[in-house]
């Protein structure tokens with residue numbers, strides 16, 4: 001079926017009107033791409049579900065319109081070369097271009113001055129910045145003169161360029177800098193894996209392996225172990241620290257309701273034990289403990305991460321929570337027998353998607369062995385929709401909401417501009433994991449000894465994580 005261009009344009013127009021009205025109601029202007037980003041200036045927020053839906057429809061329809069009107073080879077090439085953008089963004093972030101431009105405001109600086117501050121070649125940096133400017137990251141205000149704008153200002157790490165250059169080890173120490181940590185991680189670790197994805201899938205042995213050491217990551221870094229073992233090597237400390245900071249910032253992209261409302265923590269008995277399996281340095285453990293003082297949270301991770309966790313928490317409230325035993329850290333390999341028996345909850349967030357089904361089964365079975373009859377398994381990851389409207393098996397799980405699109409849209413994946421699918425592919429590249437559809441969870445959990453009871457979703461398009469809640473079979 002073909003859709004007229006006018007039909008698509010009308011859908012965009014109708015939804016732009018919703019966003020205009022939303023801005024007017026909130027008393028904010030439509031943001032200028034030329035001005036630095038300010039929190040609260042976004043056109044669509046989750047407080048206004050109609051505006052959030054309108055943003056999704058506009059993004060999806062615009063993509064469909066562009067793919068339709070462009071010559072097909074150009075439509076294809078407009079995104080197959082997008083790795084280049086990630087590489088350029090990392091250069092801008094790691095050389096601190098945003099900070100170099102901060103004081104010059106909208107008038108900007110000549111590329112010679114920017115390059116001198118950033119200690120690199122002006123001609124080369126100009127090529128990088130012009131490429132980014134073509135994507136609205138920085139603005140070329142006059143030939144060879146660049147200024148910060150809305151998107152480039154997101155890369156501001158909150159320190160002067162002199163401080164950043166003098167103490168690179170502290171470059172992500174300010175709260176907003178985690179977004180740069182993510183850009184640097186994607187432009188480095190992820191892009192290197194991307195460059196080896198084909199080799200991993202074309203290797204006659206590796207292609208059919210679910211082992212975590214037979215992935216694009218292993219080809220890229222010539223390392224025979226998991227990404228997590230790699231990050232624990234002393235010479236990978238910079239990458240590991242950056243990853244941990246990126247993970248703590250990842251919450252910024254999640255629904256603020258995920259942890260408080262993803263599970264009924266208040267329904268657990270006083271003194272109930274929550275085991276945060278693969279909990280990293282305890283970002284989520286701490287959140288759970290802060291709002292549920294009667295629970296005890298055991299945050300388990302690899303030994304070096306546990307040591308980092310002890311060093312990480314310096315605030316008075318967090319130190320008090322740790323010294324009172326409401327959050328404890330425990331070195332534990334989640335592939336081995338689970339030492340905490342009969343917990344109220346085994347909580348596992350952003351872990352299962354890192355691993356293949358075979359590896360997940362080992363983790364799930366170890367938790368099942370240690371579970372009591374009332375133990376709940378709470379998994380927080382994406383519930384990934386198929387890109388078609390038909391969502392296959394698992395639609396009868398209580399709480400599951402199927403994605404809906406207004407006619408004539410049919411590409412569920414385009415509605416989130418592919419972000420959850422990018423995430424799924426990254427998980428596969430780093431250790432043969434993936435994001436999973438609802439039916440996939442049901443089957444996998446059944447094999448691991450758990451029955452999916454219900455799911456708590458915060459959107460149906462997997463822009464946000466969901467909570468999949470299961471009981472022992």
Ligand SMILES: C[S@@+](CC[C@H](N)C(=O)[O-])C[C@H]1O[C@@H](n2cnc3c(N)ncnc32)[C@H](O)[C@@H]1O
Pocket residue numbers: 228247248277278279280281283284300301302305332333334335348349350351354
């Ligand atoms: C993507 S992070 C998720 C961290 C945390 N759950 C969160 O959502 O912020 C995955 C975590 O799994 C941990 N991990 C990897 N392999 C492990 C293993 N065999 N045993 C325990 N933890 C492991 C990593 O160290 C890392 O902290």
